Amino acid sequence: MSPAGLWAAASAPAKTNLALHVGDPGPDGFHPLETLFIAVDVHETVTASINSHVTRRGSGVLVSVSPAPGSEYAEMIQSGAARLSDIPLDSSNLAVRAALAVCAAYECNPGIELRIDKAVPVAGGMGGGSADAAAALVAVDALLARHLDRPRLGRERLMGIGSELGADVPFMVLGGLAEGRGRGNDLRAVETGNQLHVVFVPQDQGLSTPAVFRQWDRAHRATVDQGSAQAPDPLNRTLVTAAAVGDAAGVATWVRNDLQPPAIELLPELAALLNHGVDLGALAGWVSGSGPTVCFLARSAQDADNLVDGLRREHRHAFSTTGPVEGAQLIPEWGTI
Ligand SMILES: C[C@@](CO)(OP(=O)(O)O)[C@H](O)COP(=O)(O)OP(=O)(O)OC[C@H]1O[C@@H](n2ccc(N)nc2=O)[C@H](O)[C@@H]1O
Ligand SMILES: Nc1ncnc2c1ncn2[C@@H]1O[C@H](COP(=O)(O)OP(=O)(O)O)[C@@H](O)[C@H]1O
Incomplete structure (x- = not known):
C-alpha cells in the first residue's frame, strides 16, 4: 500500500475478433486489418499505488502478478497448464509500459507499484497483455490526477497513448463491439443490443x-513479391449487423479469421478441436485472434454451460462468457479515489 494511502484499481476485458481480415504488410512490417472486435466479460484487474521507494529502482514502476481467484487462468496455473513465469516483470510488461507512458504525459513519476490480478490466459489471442495495459492506463491516470490535483487525461487521450503500446490496446480501453482498421487501432464503435x-x-x-503473422506471410508471399500488395477484404456488413443485434445464428454463418489457417499450421490439433466443439452443439467455432485459444458460439447461456461441461469432462480448460461488455473502467470500491 502506498505511504500516502493513495491507490486506484481498474479492470479491462478480454476480446475476440468476430472478423479478422488481413492484408499484405506495409514497409513497417505491420499488416493492415479489417477486424470486428468484441469485448467479453472476463477481466484483468490492475491496482496502482504510489510508492516513493520505487523511484529509486529501475524504471520507477514495479509490477507483480497473481492469478485472479476463481478464474480459469488460476486453475490453469494450479494444474501446471500455464506458468506465471511467462509474464515479464520488467519494463517489457505492457502494464508497466502503460504506467510509464501516463507518467510521461503528466511529466511526473512519483514511483508506482502495480498489481495485476490475471484472469486471461497468456499469449492466447484474447488480448490479456493489452487488457493489462488498458487497465493500467485508466488506474494510473486516476492516481496521478488525484496525486497532482490535476484533471484526468480521459478516455480519448488514453486511447491515443494506448495506440503506441500495441495494436489491441485502444480497443481494450473502448470495449463493446467495434470495427478496427489500420493496425487494428483505428476504431469505430458499433451500437449493440442483445x-x-x-x-x-x-x-x-x-x-x-508475430509468428502467426509470419506464417500468414508465407502463404501470401507471391502477391507481396510481385509488388501487388492486397488490402484486407472489407468487413461483411451482414456480420456486423448480426453481432450488433446479438443474432448468434447470423454471426455463426459469417464469422471469419484469416489468421486461423496459419495458427492451425503452427498447432494442427486446433483443427480437430474446432470440429469437436461443433459436434458438441456449438453454432460455430473459430480461433481467437492470433490463437491458439479456440472460441465457440452458443445459442444461449444454457447451451454455453452445457458445452463447457462437455469440454471439461474431457479434461479441457473451458469457460463461458458474454459480450459485448464495456471497456476499461475504474473500480471505485477497490481504491481510495
Ligand atoms: C492479432 C491481434 C488481433 O486483435 O491480436 P491477438 O489475437 O494477438 O491478441 C492483433 O492484431 C495484434 O495486436 P497486439 O498483440 O496488440 O499486437 P502488437 O503488440 O501491436 O504487435 C505485435 C506484432 O504483431 C504483428 N502485427 C500486429 C498487428 C498488425 N496489424 N500487424 C502485425 O503484423 C507485428 O509483427 C507486431 O510486431
Ligand atoms: N501484462 C502482460 N501479461 C501477459 N503477457 C505480457 C504482458 N506484458 C507483456 N507480455 C508479453 O506479451 C505476450 C503476449 O501476451 P498476451 O497479450 O497475453 O497475448 P495475445 O497477444 O495473444 O493476446 C506474452 O507472451 C508476454 O511475453
Missing part, C-alpha cells in the same frame, strides 16, 4: 502473434 454467448477453450501452449 448479448452473445462465447465459450473460450484456452490451450496449454501459447502462440506468438
